[in-house]
Amino acid sequence: xxxxxxxxxxxxxxxxxxxxxxxxxxxxxxxxxxxxxxxxxxxxxxxxxxxxxxxxxxxxxxxxxxxxxxxxxxxxxxxxxxxxxxxxxxxxxxxxxxxxxxxxxxxxxxxxxxxxxxxxxxxxxxxxxxxxxxxxxxxxxxxxxxxxxxxxxxxxxxxxxxxxxxxxxxxxxxxxxxxxxxxxxxxxxxxxxxxxxxxxxxxxxxxxxxxxxxxxxxxxxxxxxxxxxxxxxxxxxxxxxxxxxxxxxxxxxxxxxxxxxxxxxxxxxxxxxxxxxxxxxxxxxxxxxxxxxxxxxxxxxxxxxxxxxxxxxxxxxxxxxxxxxxxxxxxxxxxxxxxxxxxxxxxxxxxxxxxxxxxxxxxxxxxxxxxxxxxxxxxxxxxxxxxxxxxxxxxxxxxxxxxxxxxxxxxxxxxxxxxxxxxxxxxxxxxxxxxxxxxxxxxxxxxxxxxxxxxxxxxxxxxxxxxxxxxxxxxxxxxxxxxxxxxxxxxxxxxxxxxxxxxxxxxxxxxxxxxxxxxxxxxxxxxxxxxxxxxxxxxxxxxxxxxxxxxxxxxxxxxxxxxxxxxxxxxxxxxxxxxxxxxxxxxxxxxxxxxxxxxxxxxxxxxxxxxxxxxxxxxxxxxxxxxxxxxxxxxxxxxxxxxxxxxxxxxxxxxxxxxxxxxxxxxxxxxxxxxxxxxxxxxxxxxxxxxxxxxxxxxxxxxxxxx
Numbered sequence: 266x267x268x269x270x271x272x273x274x275x276x277x278x279x280x281x282x283x284x285x286x287x288x289x290x291x292x293x294x295x296x297x298x299x300x301x302x303x304x305x306x307x308x309x310x311x312x313x314x315x316x317x318x319x320x321x322x323x324x325x326x327x328x329x330x331x332x333x334x335x336x337x338x339x340x341x342x343x344x345x346x347x348x349x350x351x352x353x354x355x356x357x358x359x360x361x362x363x364x365x366x367x368x369x370x371x372x373x374x375x376x377x378x379x380x381x382x383x384x385x386x387x388x389x390x391x392x393x394x395x396x397x398x399x400x401x402x403x404x405x406x407x408x409x410x411x412x413x414x415x416x417x418x419x420x421x422x423x424x425x426x427x428x429x430x431x432x433x434x435x436x437x438x439x440x441x442x443x444x445x446x447x448x449x450x451x452x453x454x455x456x457x458x459x460x461x462x463x464x465x466x467x468x469x470x471x472x473x474x475x476x477x478x479x480x481x482x483x484x485x486x487x488x489x490x491x492x493x494x495x496x497x498x499x500x501x502x503x504x505x506x507x508x509x510x511x512x513x514x515x516x517x518x519x520x521x522x523x524x525x526x527x528x529x530x531x532x533x534x535x536x537x538x539x540x541x542x543x544x545x546x547x548x549x550x551x552x553x554x555x556x557x558x559x560x561x562x563x564x565x566x567x568x569x570x571x572x573x574x575x576x577x578x579x580x581x582x583x584x585x586x587x588x589x590x591x592x593x594x595x596x597x598x599x600x601x602x603x604x605x606x607x608x609x610x611x612x613x614x615x616x617x618x619x620x621x622x623x624x625x626x627x628x629x630x631x632x633x634x635x636x637x638x639x640x641x642x643x644x645x646x647x648x649x650x651x652x653x654x655x656x657x658x659x660x661x662x663x664x665x666x667x668x669x670x671x672x673x674x675x676x677x678x679x680x681x682x683x684x685x686x687x688x689x690x691x692x693x694x695x696x697x698x699x700x701x702x703x704x705x706x707x708x709x710x711x712x713x714x715x716x717x718x719x720x721x722x723x724x725x726x727x728x729x730x731x732x733x734x735x736x737x738x739x740x741x742x743x744x745x746x747x748x749x750x751x752x753x754x755x756x757x758x759x760x761x762x763x764x765x766x767x768x769x770x771x772x773x774x775x776x777x778x779x780x781x782x783x784x785x786x787x788x789x790x791x792x793x794x795x796x797x798x799x800x801x802x803x804x805x806x807x808x809x810x811x812x813x814x815x816x817x818x819x820x821x822x823x824x825x826x827x828x829x830x831x832x833x834x835x836x837x838x839x840x841x842x843x844x845x846x847x848x849x850x851x852x853x854x855x856x857x858x859x860x861x862x863x864x865x866x867x868x869x870x871x872x873x874x875x876x877x878x879x880x881x882x883x884x885x886x887x888x889x890x891x892x893x894x895x896x897x898x899x900x901x902x903x904x905x906x907x908x909x910x911x912x913x914x915x916x917x918x919x920x921x922x923x924x925x926x927x928x929x930x931x932x933x934x935x936x937x938x939x940x941x942x943x944x945x946x947x948x949x950x951x952x953x954x955x956x957x958x959x960x961x962x963x964x965x966x967x968x969x970x971x972x
Contacts, residue, residue, distance in 0.1 A: 352386045358394055361386065365401075380405045381412040388419030395419055399432070410443045418452050426456045430465065447478050451487035458494035466491050470504075482510045486518050493522025498531075516544055520553045529557035533566070546573070548585045555588045564596035587615050594623025614642075618650045625654020630663065645679050652685040661689035665698065678709075680717045687720040696728035715741070719748045726755020746777050754786030762794030779811060785818050792826040800826045814844075821850040828858020833867055849878045856885075860892045868892050883914050 355361050365383060368374040374383075380401070387398035395416075402408055402416050413436045420429035433453055436445060450473050457466035470488055478484050485508045492501035505511070505519050516539045523532035536554055539546070546554075551574055558567035571589060574581065586609050593602035606612070606620045617640055624633035637643070637651050648671045655664035668686050671678060678686075683706055690699035703721060706713065713721075718741040725734035738744070738752050749772040756765040769787055772779060779787075784807055791800035804823050807813045815823075820843055827836035836855055840847050852874045859868030868889075875885045886909035893902035 352382065355386065355390070356392075358397060361394065361397075375406075377405075377407075377409045377412075381409055381415070384408070384412045385415045388415045393419055393423065395423060395428075407441045408443060410446050410449070413443055414446070414448045414452070417449065421452050421456045421459075426459050429453065429456045445472070445476065445478075447481040447484050450478060450484050454487040454491040458491045461495065463495045463497060466495065467500075480509060482508070482512050482515065485510070486512070486514045489515060489518040489522065493518060493525060496526050498522055498526055498528065511542075511544075513544055513547060513550070517547075517549045517553065520550060524553045524557050524560075527560060529560040532557045545577070546579065548580050548582050551579055552585050552588045555585070555592045559588075559592040559595040562596055564593075564598060567592045567596060583609070583611055583613055583616065587613070587619050590616070590619045590623065594619065594626060597627070599623045599627045599629065614644055614647065618647050621647065622650040622654060625651060626657055628658050630655060630658055630660065643674065643676060645676050645682065648674075648676055649679075649681045649685060652682060652689075656685050656688045656692070659692065661692040661695075664689040665693075665695075678711075680711055680714060683711060684717055684720045687717075687724040691724045691727040694728050696725075696730060699724040699728055713741070715743050715745050715748060719745070719751050722748060722755065723751040726751060726758060731755055731759045731761070744775075744777070746772075746780055746783065749777060750780070750783040750786060753783060753790070757786045757790035757793060760790075760793045762790040762796055762799075765790035766799070779813075781807075781813055781816055781819070784813065784815075785822060788819060788822040788826070792822055792829065795826075795830060797826060797830050797832070817845065817848050817851060820847070821854050824851055825854035825858070828854055829861065831858070831862045833858055833862065833864050837867065847874075849875060849882075852878070856888065860888055860895075863892075863896060865892060865896050865898070880912060881914055883909065886914060 351364055352361075355364065361383075365374070368379060368383065373379040384398055384401050384405070387394040387401060398416055398419060402412055405412065413432070417429045417432050417436070420426060420432055423429075429452065433445070433449070436443065436449075450469060453469045454466060457463075457469060466488075473479050473484055473488070485504060488504050489501045492498070492504065501519060501522050505515060508515060516535065520532045520535050520539075523529070523535060532553060536546070536550065539550075551570060554570050555567060558564075558570065567589075573579070574585070574589075579585070586605055590602040590605050593599065593605070602620065602623050606616060609616060617636065621633045621636050624630070624636065633651060633654055637647065640647060648667070652664045652667045652671070655661070655667060664685060668678070668682065668689075671682070683702060686702050687699060690696075690702065699721075702724075706717070706721075711717070718737060721737045722734045725731070725737060734752060734755050738748065741748065749768060753765045753768050753772075756762075756768065765787060769779070769783070772783075784803065787803050788800055791797075791803065800823065804815065804819065807815055807819070820839065823839060824836045827833070827839065833855070836858060840851060840855065843851075852871050856868055856871035856875060859865070859871055872885055872889045875882070879885070886905055890902045890905045890909075893899070893905060
């Protein structure tokens with residue numbers, strides 16, 4: 266805490282220190298007022314503060330004739346030199362005012378440099394006395410540019426950064442001889458980025474150009490960074506290309522901007538330009554490039570950058586090591602990521618989270634859990650990595666069990682946690698659990714942002730409550746492409762093609778561009794409703810209207826649509842026009858259509874292709890046997906069954922599930938591994954007798970209960 270020893274305090278406030286020299290008399294407050302101190306914010310309380318404590322000693326002194334302040338005298342200079350360092354120890358506004366009082370009395374407050382130090386302290390100190398800073402700034406006659414700049418910077422990192430713009434406007438209007446300089450505008454560009462105000466950023470850039478400050482490299486770099494934050498890479502590139510001075514920061518700002526916008530290829534292109542101009546990359550460059558490789562899944566290029574880092578002595582900082590680990594993990598080489606993790610001397614929570622996410626993403630949940638348990642302190646990001654990894658690995662029960670465990674810890678779930686849990690419910694079809702999580706979100710006032718709202722829509726749609734999905738959709742303030750895609754896909758799943766098309770049209774009218782996944786839902790809706798021409802039209806519009814290239818999934822849905830309608834020749838011709846090899850899903854759709862309409866010749870061709878792609882899929886043999894049987898081709902049917910037996914392929918047992926009171930149950934054919942099997946078997950047989958059939962379903966006990 267700021268404090269003066271008693272002897273120091275007395276020395277600063279003793280009458281002798283208020284004399285310009287040994288023959289000079291004590292200063293009078295009226296002299297200070299004549300020195301234009303009426304504008305100072307301290308004036309209303311000046312008489313009270315100056316005559317507190319040892320100031321009372323001066324009351325007994327005889328009155329002397331006023332003399333003008335000599336702020337260049339030896340004693341004044343000594344006092345100034347002793348006062349300003351005290352700002353470093355100052356920890357309260359009261360202490361600051363004490364120092365200001367002494368500066369008023371010795372006249373140093375009138376010095377532009379000394380007053381700017383006081384303003385700088387208010388703006389830059391840990392506590393940031395910004396309101397008082399503004400009062401000081403306005404009380405100084407013609408404050409210098411430094412005073413304006415530190416005030417602007419102080420507000421730029423405050424809870425209300427917009428006030429920095431207001432101070433800047435005041436500087437332009439009332440700054441007198443002080444004009445904005447090359448230290449002013451970089452801070453303002455940062456404020457514009459924080460406020461996400463592109464219009465304001467362009468106006469500030471206009472001022473920069475008018476003042477001829479665009480030739481200063483760090484001003485240009487700040488504007489490139491700002492446009493990168495806006496995602497306006499065209500403007501960022503224009504500023505970069507027109508800049509006469511490009512340093513490493515310029516290149517890094519542009520590369521990071523492209524990376525941030527997901528334009529990884531362009532980030533790599535800029536790096537190649539940078540390399541051709543002889544500019545050496547640093548760890549900031551490498552972090553952006555390695556992250557770009559992770560986006561593209563280009564392991565070989567990522568290895569090249571790793572080699573560059575080792576061979577050129579690029580500093581292996583912790584953020585760079587984390588980026589490398591993330592790249593290797595996302596590119597499928599978790600072992601290389603682990604090697605970097607093991608040699609990392611200082612591991613941060615990000616390092617652990619990256620490694621755990623990598624293992625979870627690769628399906629090695631047991632290894633991820635082992636690392637997770639080694640952590641003494643687990644933050645919400647780490648919990649989310651484990652829960653999200655379980656969802657990614659299609660182990661939703663494990664994800665929900667982790668969420669239950671998280672609730673017993675001191676870590677509070679956030680919106681990301683809820684998104685993962687809702688995805689787990691969607692995979693399980695666990696509506697009751699999904700409703701419980703929805704209530705949890707409302708109870709704990711978690712922000713229903715676009716991502717969380719979209720997850721709720723998706724969960725309700727996939728769990729069978731499409732009306733609630735629509736209710737959540739319409740209750741959302743903001744919707745994006747994923748939100749519309751979720752509701753369209755949900756309506757397709759429920760067979761409501763007309764509603765799905767209606768939402769698609771609404772999406773287009775709102776100016777939201779559909780993506781490839783949107784069209785999967787739209788085409789599926791047409792398929793389920795048998796809307797052949799609509800399906801053809803939307804499939805055609807993907808390329809002609811929205812510049813989207815159909816993928817394998819789109820072709821499989823179209824083949825399914827045509828096959829179900831009996832248009833098998835058209836489906837086969839569509840497959841022949843595909844720019845890629847048909848996969849099992851496409852051939853499977855054709856095979857199903859052939860079986861449905863009794864086209865044995867084409868069905869045999871499709872089945873042959875399917876067996877080449879996946880000879881262990883029991884469903885192919887079963888459907889082939891059934892197709893031959895329905896065509897009275899009994900010898901061919903026997904041959905299909907014999908081929909299945911010879912290859913050792915076993916029919917995959919049927920499975921169904923149900924959720925009761927938050928408990929998830931799975932039922933698997935002929936399973937007798939649980940103690941409850943006999944009771945369940947008796948119950949099912951009883952139901953079978955009532956239904957006039959012989960059901961033989963076996964149960965598997967619940968894997969998880971969410972309280």
